[in-house]
Amino acid sequence: MSAPTASPAGSPAGERAATGADRSGTVPAHSGGLGRRISVGLVTPGGAVFVLVALLLVAIMLTNPNFTDPGALIRFVGRTAPIAIAAMGQFYVIVSGEFDLSMAAVIATQVVIAGNVIGLEDSRILPGLLLMFVVGTAIGLVNGLASTLLRVPSFIVTLGMMLALTGLVRYVTGGAATGNPTETFRDIGRGGIEGVPVLEILPWSVVVLAVVAAASAWLMRRPFGRTLVAAGDNPDALSHAGASLWWVKTRAFVLSSLSATVAGILLVGYAGVHPSVGAGYEFTAITAVVLGGVVLGGGRGWVLSAAAGAFALELLFLLLTALGVEATWRDTVQGLIIIAAVALAARTWSGVRRPRASSPVVTATPPATPENPTKSTTEGDR
Amino acid sequence: MRITHRAVKGALATAATVVLLAGCSTDSVEEPVESSGDGSSEEAGGSEEQSEFFSAEDLQTQDEQRSATFEGDESEPWLQYIDGEMTDTSEFASEGAKKVCFANASISNPWRQTGFITMNQQLEVLQDSGVISEMEVRDAQDTDETQIADIDYFINEGNCDAFVISPNSTAAMTPAVERACETGKPVIVFDRGVETDCATTFIHPIGGYAWGLDTAEFLSENLEEGDRVIALRILPGVDVLETRWAAAEQVFEENGIEAEDFFTEADPTRIKQIVTDAINSGEVNGIWMDAGDGAVAAIEAFEDAGVDYPVMTGEDEMSFLRKWEETGLTGLAPVYSNFQWRTPLLAVEKIFAGEEVPKEWVLPQTPITEDERQEFLEANEGMPDGHYAKFGGEDLPGYPDAWMDR
Numbered sequence: 001m002s003a004p005t006a007s008p009a010g011s012p013a014g015e016r017a018a019t020g021a022d023r024s025g026t027v028p029a030h031s032g033g034l035g036r037r038i039s040v041g042l043v044t045p046g047g048a049v050f051v052l053v054a055l056l057l058v059a060i061m062l063t064n065p066n067f068t069d070p071g072a073l074i075r076f077v078g079r080t081a082p083i084a085i086a087a088m089g090q091f092y093v094i095v096s097g098e099f100d101l102s103m104a105a106v107i108a109t110q111v112v113i114a115g116n117v118i119g120l121e122d123s124r125i126l127p128g129l130l131l132m133f134v135v136g137t138a139i140g141l142v143n144g145l146a147s148t149l150l151r152v153p154s155f156i157v158t159l160g161m162m163l164a165l166t167g168l169v170r171y172v173t174g175g176a177a178t179g180n181p182t183e184t185f186r187d188i189g190r191g192g193i194e195g196v197p198v199l200e201i202l203p204w205s206v207v208v209l210a211v212v213a214a215a216s217a218w219l220m221r222r223p224f225g226r227t228l229v230a231a232g233d234n235p236d237a238l239s240h241a242g243a244s245l246w247w248v249k250t251r252a253f254v255l256s257s258l259s260a261t262v263a264g265i266l267l268v269g270y271a272g273v274h275p276s277v278g279a280g281y282e283f284t285a286i287t288a289v290v291l292g293g294v295v296l297g298g299g300r301g302w303v304l305s306a307a308a309g310a311f312a313l314e315l316l317f318l319l320l321t322a323l324g325v326e327a328t329w330r331d332t333v334q335g336l337i338i339i340a341a342v343a344l345a346a347r348t349w350s351g352v353r354r355p356r357a358s359s360p361v362v363t364a365t366p367p368a369t370p371e372n373p374t375k376s377t378t379e380g381d382r
Numbered sequence: 383m384r385i386t387h388r389a390v391k392g393a394l395a396t397a398a399t400v401v402l403l404a405g406c407s408t409d410s411v412e413e414p415v416e417s418s419g420d421g422s423s424e425e426a427g428g429s430e431e432q433s434e435f436f437s438a439e440d441l442q443t444q445d446e447q448r449s450a451t452f453e454g455d456e457s458e459p460w461l462q463y464i465d466g467e468m469t470d471t472s473e474f475a476s477e478g479a480k481k482v483c484f485a486n487a488s489i490s491n492p493w494r495q496t497g498f499i500t501m502n503q504q505l506e507v508l509q510d511s512g513v514i515s516e517m518e519v520r521d522a523q524d525t526d527e528t529q530i531a532d533i534d535y536f537i538n539e540g541n542c543d544a545f546v547i548s549p550n551s552t553a554a555m556t557p558a559v560e561r562a563c564e565t566g567k568p569v570i571v572f573d574r575g576v577e578t579d580c581a582t583t584f585i586h587p588i589g590g591y592a593w594g595l596d597t598a599e600f601l602s603e604n605l606e607e608g609d610r611v612i613a614l615r616i617l618p619g620v621d622v623l624e625t626r627w628a629a630a631e632q633v634f635e636e637n638g639i640e641a642e643d644f645f646t647e648a649d650p651t652r653i654k655q656i657v658t659d660a661i662n663s664g665e666v667n668g669i670w671m672d673a674g675d676g677a678v679a680a681i682e683a684f685e686d687a688g689v690d691y692p693v694m695t696g697e698d699e700m701s702f703l704r705k706w707e708e709t710g711l712t713g714l715a716p717v718y719s720n721f722q723w724r725t726p727l728l729a730v731e732k733i734f735a736g737e738e739v740p741k742e743w744v745l746p747q748t749p750i751t752e753d754e755r756q757e758f759l760e761a762n763e764g765m766p767d768g769h770y771a772k773f774g775g776e777d778l779p780g781y782p783d784a785w786m787d788r
Binding site for chain 1: 687
């Protein structure tokens, strides 16, 4: 599709979302030299999360010297890969202004498919994987089409999808573990490249994470990515600009459930088949995305910050465990983080945004302005 | 117009997330409170959680029962019991096939699934012999409210001749069980208990304290003082699980074993992470589990970290027995006798025949040791991983296919 990289005149908000635009007022995060851009970037929530990851890592290494071992570190990265991948999937949906609550249920579904379809036959690995991706795509399409074309809020659509899939998984498994699939298949989430210098082992899950991260970063720089952000920031402007909103958002949902599928494949390998595998992933992913500074309601955020958010969250839980805080506090911590992060993000983003009143674009805006007061709209929602 | 739309949408989305998050967290916090809410939970609070479930008297009783003599034929352990008070059932003696109504807590774990199959195969036998006409089952899906409604439905519209209840939780189910008793029909409670003795018979294996003593004593014998044990517990607040840990914790303390306990919700991902983190923070010498579901994930954590296997107690679930044999680790498989699922229907047969039944029907509960492992592995060859070795259905129709194809 031919998505507009920068929205046409008459849509200041869309313009701002399309980060490539530089012909308007100054955006502090996009001016100055590289050094200055990085330092400005780090004070945005999307950049600060990387600082947070570094701080938490140091804190853990201080409390537990064993964690300085590169082998232990890379295994930690490996086991956090599924949640980081899920967070990137959730990012697409959130940045376009929607939610995907069906993620954990998709993971559980894929885990059960892996257990039942692939089973102990190595020859069924490829058809099984194919089936899982087809199922993942189908779920994403249903989520996307129902929330865009049928105009059911995505919150409800994906909640319904979550319940439907959970029921299905319960029906198939009765709620209990079934047999694990063949070790060859599980190797994707459990094994790795042996004998790597320094690290001892390079888990496949780290490789998968790296590929997904690179592909996501690339995708977000493509027209699709920019349209997606614009869709979350100002859907009206986007539809005025002639982009098909429904298709952009539907693809975000497909990407989300495909990410959940990949996370599921890794988790089957890591842990085995159990209907509770992936439980709570939708909220962990949303928390990670928010912690990564992505604004709920859409329109702002960086995909790799979402992955970093997942790492920050897992490191935080690890630190709490190391400090002897009971795991039962996990949910509470997650709840507080999500509230605090949303509150903080709302404040700090304004610092790096284009100054409020100085807007040559607005003055240059044709008649669209009166009926399309996007400026106050975006201010109003915070 | 648009302003409000956007603002409302953003706020709604945020609010809803937070609400759902809160809902999610209260779920796992509330459940134990419900099931443990025995009236004293208010003052018990969070810090003294232990005392709520710990009864030195019960521990003592179960400790003695471990070496008690069981009445009845050893080859039919599901009919064995410890000598004690009996219920006279002569008033129920009557001819004809009876309708049994079964209020089941859930079949959401492999232990309950295995048991439910055994129960259904036992039902077949009793239907063929004309004792039972039909068994109507309602599954409460782990929810107290649902099970209360199920029991009331049976009382009012079930047209039942006898009630079989496997309670979801102890305190919450007590009034409903009492209402069933008030109908004057036989009431059979099994597995988890309730706080009333109105039932005709309460069937259960020795119990959680015995499990905790067996397992913790085994670990203590095979470990040194000061060794570190990771205790993997499914969730807090369920009495049959809390008592296992309460007894084990006491034994560990007595023997100077450093035990750290974690809640896993039987999620293998979480089990593996917990064990991996523990290994990363220092040597782990033993693993204790309050149920064997997920034992394999715990063992895999040691394999993936490339460290020595721990001394470990799992359960008589096939996945653990197989992994135990494969790895050759020092282990014990405690048993929460799955064959108890046969007993309620056999009790129905006895009750309508007017034969007396034990008021509290305590079934044997003997762990599987390394020496016995091979025997149970061979006897259950081809059974799925979620099958329980001491399921006790070898003589029932449909064996072994009914348990194999689930």
